[in-house]
Amino acid sequence: MKPEQQQRLEREIDRALKSLPELHAPEHLLSRVMARIEVAAARPWHQQSWSEWPAPARWTTLLVLALIFAGVCFAYWKAPEAQVLQPVLARLQSLTNLADALWSVLGALVGSVTGVLRNLNTWVLAGCAAMVLFGYVVCVGLGTVYFRVALARR
Amino acid sequence: MTVAQAFEPFMKNYQNMVFSTAMRLVANQAEAEDITQEVFLKAYERFDQLGASPTAGGWLKTVATNMSLNHLSRYRARWSFFSELTRPGHDEGDDEREIEFADTHDFGEEMARADRHQLVEQALQKLPDAQRVPLVLYHLEGLSYEEIAAKLRVSLGKVKTDIFRGREALRKRLATKLDGETCPTGKS
Numbered sequence A: 001m002k003p004e005q006q007q008r009l010e011r012e013i014d015r016a017l018k019s020l021p022e023l024h025a026p027e028h029l030l031s032r033v034m035a036r037i038e039v040a041a042a043r044p045w046h047q048q049s050w051s052e053w054p055a056p057a058r059w060t061t062l063l064v065l066a067l068i069f070a071g072v073c074f075a076y077w078k079a080p081e082a083q084v085l086q087p088v089l090a091r092l093q094s095l096t097n098l099a100d101a102l103w104s105v106l107g108a109l110v111g112s113v114t115g116v117l118r119n120l121n122t123w124v125l126a127g128c129a130a131m132v133l134f135g136y137v138v139c140v141g142l143g144t145v146y147f148r149v150a151l152a153r154r
Numbered sequence B: 001m002t003v004a005q006a007f008e009p010f011m012k013n014y015q016n017m018v019f020s021t022a023m024r025l026v027a028n029q030a031e032a033e034d035i036t037q038e039v040f041l042k043a044y045e046r047f048d049q050l051g052a053s054p055t056a057g058g059w060l061k062t063v064a065t066n067m068s069l070n071h072l073s074r075y076r077a078r079w080s081f082f083s084e085l086t087r088p089g090h091d092e093g094d095d096e097r098e099i100e101f102a103d104t105h106d107f108g109e110e111m112a113r114a115d116r117h118q119l120v121e122q123a124l125q126k127l128p129d130a131q132r133v134p135l136v137l138y139h140l141e142g143l144s145y146e147e148i149a150a151k152l153r154v155s156l157g158k159v160k161t162d163i164f165r166g167r168e169a170l171r172k173r174l175a176t177k178l179d180g181e182t183c184p185t186g187k188s
Helices: A003-018 A028-042 A055-081 A081-118 A122-150 B003-026 B029-045 B056-075 B079-085 B102-113 B117-124 B128-137 B146-151 B154-180
Strands: none
Touching: A003 B117, A003 B128, A003 B154, A028 B003, A028 B029, A055 A081, B003 B029, B003 B117, B003 B128, B029 B056, B029 B128, B056 B128, B117 B128, B117 B154, B128 B146, B128 B154, B146 B154
C-alpha cells in the first residue's frame, strides 16, 4: 500500500473511531458496586485490609511485631547459654545431622547420574534431547490447536 | 451525607466512560463489567482525594486501561504469541493486494447513511485482540506507537503491523457490512 493510501486509511479510521459515543454502562452496575461497598463497610475493622485499620491498632501491631522480632533475636543470641534449652538444642542438632545425611545421599545420587551420563554414547544423549524437544513441540502444537479451536471468537 | 452517598453521583458521572474504555479493550460485556466494578471499588478507596479532583476522569481512564490490559495478559496471556499464528487472508485480508481507494471513498459516504456507530462498534469488537487492543490504544486512548509497545511489551514493529492490519480488517468488515445493508442480496 502506498504511504498516502495508508495515511488516508488512518484518517478514515481515526475519524470513525473518535466519533463513537460512550457506551452505556448496564443499569445494574451501579447497584452492584454500591452493594460491594456496603458489604465492605459492614465488615469489622479487623477483617478489613491492614491499611484500613484505625491508626492506634496499626501502631500497636507494628510495636508487637517489633517486640517479637527483638525477642527472637535475643533468644537466638542467648539460647546456647540457657540450661533449660539444652534438650531442645540437642534435638535441633539431631535434625541438622539428619539433613546433613540426606544431603550426602542426594550428592551421591547426583554423582552417579552424572557418571552414567558421561559414559553414555553421544548419540543416545542426542536422541534423548530430541525426544524432549519433540515432546515440547507437541505440547505447544496441542496448545495452539486448543487456543484456535476452543477459545476462538465466535 | 455519607461517603457512599457522595460516591453514587460520582460513579454515575463516570461509569459510561470507564465501561466504554474496558469494553473496547476486552470486547466482552461480562469482563468489562467486572473491570468497571473493580475500577470504581479502587476509586472508592481513595475517594477523599478523587471526589473533588479535576483529574478524576483521567485517573479512572488510566486505571481502566491498565486493568483491562492486565486482565487480557492474565486471562489471555498467550494472545501476543498466538496472534503471530493467524492465517493470512483470514481476518486481515491479503496484505499484498492493492487496496482500491475508490471503495474507501464510497465507504466514507455510505457510512453517513448507515447506523455508523453501531457498525463501527460491532466491527471493532470482532477484531482479534492482537489488532483491536493496539488500535484502541492508538486511536481512542491517544498513545504513541512507542507507548503501546511498552505497555503491551511487544516490539515497535509488531505494534505498527498490528495497527495497520487492524485498520485494514476494520475497513473491510465495515465495507462488507455496509454492502449487506445497502444491497441485501449480495453484490450490487
